[in-house]
Amino acid sequence: MPNISNRGASMPPSPIRKLVPYAEAAKKRGTKVFHLNIGQPDIETPAAILDAVRNTKMNVLAYSHSAGHESYRRKLVEYYGRNDIQVTTEQIIVTCGGSEAIMFAIMSCMDEGDEIIIPEPFYANYNGYAVGSDVKIVPIPSGIETGFALPPVQDFEKAITPRTKAIMICNPNNPTGYLYSLAELEVIRDICIRHNLFLLSDEAYREFCYDGNKHISALSLPGLEQHAILLDTISKRYSACGARIGAFVTKNKTVLDTAMKFAQARLSPPSFGQILGEAAVDLPANYFDAIHEEYTARRDLLVSRLQQMPGVTCPLPGGAFYAIAELPVDSAENFCKWLLESFEYQGSTVMMAPASGFYATPGRGVREVRLAYVLNLDDINNAMDCLEHALVAYEAQKTKTKVVTQL
Amino acid sequence: MPNISNRGASMPPSPIRKLVPYAEAAKKRGTKVFHLNIGQPDIETPAAILDAVRNTKMNVLAYSHSAGHESYRRKLVEYYGRNDIQVTTEQIIVTCGGSEAIMFAIMSCMDEGDEIIIPEPFYANYNGYAVGSDVKIVPIPSGIETGFALPPVQDFEKAITPRTKAIMICNPNNPTGYLYSLAELEVIRDICIRHNLFLLSDEAYREFCYDGNKHISALSLPGLEQHAILLDTISKRYSACGARIGAFVTKNKTVLDTAMKFAQARLSPPSFGQILGEAAVDLPANYFDAIHEEYTARRDLLVSRLQQMPGVTCPLPGGAFYAIAELPVDSAENFCKWLLESFEYQGSTVMMAPASGFYATPGRGVREVRLAYVLNLDDINNAMDCLEHALVAYEAQKTKTKVVTQL
Numbered sequence: 001m002p003n004i005s006n007r008g009a010s011m012p013p014s015p016i017r018k019l020v021p022y023a024e025a026a027k028k029r030g031t032k033v034f035h036l037n038i039g040q041p042d043i044e045t046p047a048a049i050l051d052a053v054r055n056t057k058m059n060v061l062a063y064s065h066s067a068g069h070e071s072y073r074r075k076l077v078e079y080y081g082r083n084d085i086q087v088t089t090e091q092i093i094v095t096c097g098g099s100e101a102i103m104f105a106i107m108s109c110m111d112e113g114d115e116i117i118i119p120e121p122f123y124a125n126y127n128g129y130a131v132g133s134d135v136k137i138v139p140i141p142s143g144i145e146t147g148f149a150l151p152p153v154q155d156f157e158k159a160i161t162p163r164t165k166a167i168m169i170c171n172p173n174n175p176t177g178y179l180y181s182l183a184e185l186e187v188i189r190d191i192c193i194r195h196n197l198f199l200l201s202d203e204a205y206r207e208f209c210y211d212g213n214k215h216i217s218a219l220s221l222p223g224l225e226q227h228a229i230l231l232d233t234i235s236k237r238y239s240a241c242g243a244r245i246g247a248f249v250t251k252n253k254t255v256l257d258t259a260m261k262f263a264q265a266r267l268s269p270p271s272f273g274q275i276l277g278e279a280a281v282d283l284p285a286n287y288f289d290a291i292h293e294e295y296t297a298r299r300d301l302l303v304s305r306l307q308q309m310p311g312v313t314c315p316l317p318g319g320a321f322y323a324i325a326e327l328p329v330d331s332a333e334n335f336c337k338w339l340l341e342s343f344e345y346q347g348s349t350v351m352m353a354p355a356s357g358f359y360a361t362p363g364r365g366v367r368e369v370r371l372a373y374v375l376n377l378d379d380i381n382n383a384m385d386c387l388e389h390a391l392v393a394y395e396a397q398k399t400k401t402k403v404v405t406q407l
Numbered sequence: 408m409p410n411i412s413n414r415g416a417s418m419p420p421s422p423i424r425k426l427v428p429y430a431e432a433a434k435k436r437g438t439k440v441f442h443l444n445i446g447q448p449d450i451e452t453p454a455a456i457l458d459a460v461r462n463t464k465m466n467v468l469a470y471s472h473s474a475g476h477e478s479y480r481r482k483l484v485e486y487y488g489r490n491d492i493q494v495t496t497e498q499i500i501v502t503c504g505g506s507e508a509i510m511f512a513i514m515s516c517m518d519e520g521d522e523i524i525i526p527e528p529f530y531a532n533y534n535g536y537a538v539g540s541d542v543k544i545v546p547i548p549s550g551i552e553t554g555f556a557l558p559p560v561q562d563f564e565k566a567i568t569p570r571t572k573a574i575m576i577c578n579p580n581n582p583t584g585y586l587y588s589l590a591e592l593e594v595i596r597d598i599c600i601r602h603n604l605f606l607l608s609d610e611a612y613r614e615f616c617y618d619g620n621k622h623i624s625a626l627s628l629p630g631l632e633q634h635a636i637l638l639d640t641i642s643k644r645y646s647a648c649g650a651r652i653g654a655f656v657t658k659n660k661t662v663l664d665t666a667m668k669f670a671q672a673r674l675s676p677p678s679f680g681q682i683l684g685e686a687a688v689d690l691p692a693n694y695f696d697a698i699h700e701e702y703t704a705r706r707d708l709l710v711s712r713l714q715q716m717p718g719v720t721c722p723l724p725g726g727a728f729y730a731i732a733e734l735p736v737d738s739a740e741n742f743c744k745w746l747l748e749s750f751e752y753q754g755s756t757v758m759m760a761p762a763s764g765f766y767a768t769p770g771r772g773v774r775e776v777r778l779a780y781v782l783n784l785d786d787i788n789n790a791m792d793c794l795e796h797a798l799v800a801y802e803a804q805k806t807k808t809k810v811v812t813q814l
Contacts, residue, residue, distance in 0.1 A: 001603070002516070002572065002573070005521070006518050007518055008666075011665070014668075014671040040467075040470055041467070045465070045468045056460070058452070060448070060449065060451055060452050061648065063447055064649060096651065096673075096677070097674060099673040099674060109411060111412045111414055125672045128669065132514050165412075166409070197409055239467055241469055242468040243678070244677040252408065261419070262415075262418065262535065265421070266507070266510075267504060267648070269651070270503070270677040270679070271650070271651075272460060272649070272677070
């Protein structure tokens with residue numbers, strides 16, 4: 001039997017999905033599982049955009065243009081314009097989810113052995129694309145003590161080598177929920193210009209900014225036009241994860257032309273998803289108001305409940321729909337497993353993502369979990385009741401075990 | 408401005424799409440263009456499967472399982488079973504088009520610098536995946552003189568080095584239309600077993616076999632269970648290119664588990680396309696009969712017209728919907744350009760794909776074109792009238808130029 005590739009062997013499994021078998025077993029036992037572990041929004045996909053697909057008239061479901069339907073790209077120009085991002089249809093490649101946009105960016109900008117600096121913790125799937133393309137992720141630490149703010153300039157400077165080709169950010173951030181300020185983005189911009197680096201900016205959660213703060217795109221930073229690549233997706237924006245529609249956007253024509261060759265090799269993005277995405281740009285202007293209100297209420301409830309639990313640290317995130325919490329346990333991974341294997345409260349338990357999988361540096365984040373607030377307020381309350389009791393029970397059984405050990 | 412990657416720079420543009428600007432210019436001048444250049448079927452997508460998407464009931468367009476909806480994989484098991492391919496739902500990963508299946512296979516089986524042997528001419532987009540993953544394609548020649556039959560065993564043996572990890576075939580073949588016989592597949596199987604190589608088998612055109620010949624899948628060759636990876640797509644099968652639904656199928660559990668990690672990194676395949684694909688398995692058993700008949704008639708007409716043209720060689724292909732023809736011209740690429748730039752007959756011209764783009768060896772196939780018979784019989788006839796007159800006119804203007812030069 002021939003051997004698999006080294007890159008295949010070294011590809012890390014998804015930390016978000018690693019605990020799935022334990023959750024399945026819990027459900028089989030009849031335990032209700034509150035899923036705070038995945039970023040699958042529960043908000044309904046707007047009926048109007050599903051209807052656009054349902055009402056499709058076509059005889060042949062043909063390949064679209066490799067860059068996506070021109071009519072959809074025209075609509076995207078309109079959408080981006082409303083978000084202070086001035087681009088043309090020629091600066092957009094519609095992709096199969098944000099994932100493909102990430103891949104096109106890495107492939108177009110980086111060779112085997114090149115380095116990309118990413119503040120950690122970061123979205124774990126970036127690892128997959130780095131391993132697949134033999135690019136090295138160089139993490140620089142952001143931490144719970146600063147609420148996951150941008151690491152200081154000198155940490156970037158120290159990490160830069162002759163092989164550094166790019167910096168990557170996710171803003172608002174998955175997994176931390178941190179929203180970068182204009183001042184922070186200008187720091188990143190200056191580093192990119194000073195060291196001639198690309199800036200890959202994952203803005204999947206653009207619409208999810210709270211407390212009156214505005215999202216600022218890497219693509220609207222003056223001076224960064226030839227450096228910035230915007231990686232986008234409609235998955236979270238319209239609760240349309242299954243559409244698999246994203247976008248690769250840049251004003252750098254050489255990069256765009258290069259990405260287009262990769263786009264041509266995979267022929268075209270999904271047609272139905274493009275129809276849905278095109279309709280979404282015409283949703284009423286107030287579409288996000290109710291969603292905003294809902295997510296703000298959820299965030300506030302989740303974080304305040306967590307902050308009230310003894311020994312738990314949870315900074316208030318400014319965006320996305322994630323929070324990272326440090327728990328009074330030695331290993332968040334063991335605790336998460338235990339929650340699914342050995343615990344229930346009123347017939348329920350909680351599933352969270354151990355945060356260590358979002359750090360590249362071994363040992364960091366071992367006491368942290370990522371929580372996605374994609375449940376309604378009642379369920380968040382119930383899940384927090386569960387977690388609160390679980391922390392007490394976990395501590396008690398530890399002490400008991402210790403006592404037993406000491407006897 | 409930072410530099411793009413070397414792999415991006417060395418990525419070849421699609422030979423199929425290279426002439427597109429010339430075709431657009433011709434259309435702007437009012438010339439009708441018969442498209443024999445691309446494999447976009449004109450056959451209508453079955454209304455029943457489009458209706459399955461139109462009738463979708465869902466509130467949230469969620470991520471599917473990374474391997475695809477289980478209900479769809481169950482249907483695929485049924486479909487493959489009908490085609491003498493015995494697999495389980497756990498041996499299938501639903502992909503975003505056949506393209507992604509190719510990528511998963513290369514990533515899972517090959518590292519940077521590893522070699523994959525492919526008989527040339529081959530589907531040009533394989534280059535894209537090889538360049539993107541730093542894998543080296545080693546072409547071995549098949550030629551028009553044998554009708555593009557499998558190259559002799561010794562050609563494979565000569566091409567094998569310590570870095571060879573796999574052989575790749577496309578069966579029936581794009582661009583040649585050649586359908587491999589059982590004897591030929593057994594030759595390939597024996598080489599793979601002898602040298603411990605993977606066999607990547609692109610079977611996008613499984614249903615398109617003519618003259619009563621049956622398609623044999625690499626996955627049904629006894630002894631090859633741990634070597635064979637089937638790369639599939641519904642694009643051609645149901646005229647559903649825009650669905651972007653394919654499949655990666657293997658009985659090798661280690662390879663499947665490895666590919667699953669890449670599948671998890673990109674989250675999930677498109678949901679609407681999966682709904683369409685699932686419905687397609689329930690199309691009536693005679694669905695392919697009319698399509699078969701139509702393509703057979705088209706192939707026979709196209710090839711007989713080509714064979715009647717002086718100086719043209721065109722072997723009868725046994726499958727897919729392509730034919731390769733050698734033309735009495737020095738450069739098929741120049742001729743194809745000239746057809747779009749300087750020629751028309753009764754207001755029309757013909758667009759074909761120069762075949763040199765399907766060969767990896769420089770200089771091979773320079774007088775050849777690939778023709779896709781995705782037009783109705785009338786249009787094929789008109790296109791062949793066009794081509795016939797064009798060959799005469801091209802020869803005449805060459806002679807005239809020569810005369811002028813000699814004066």
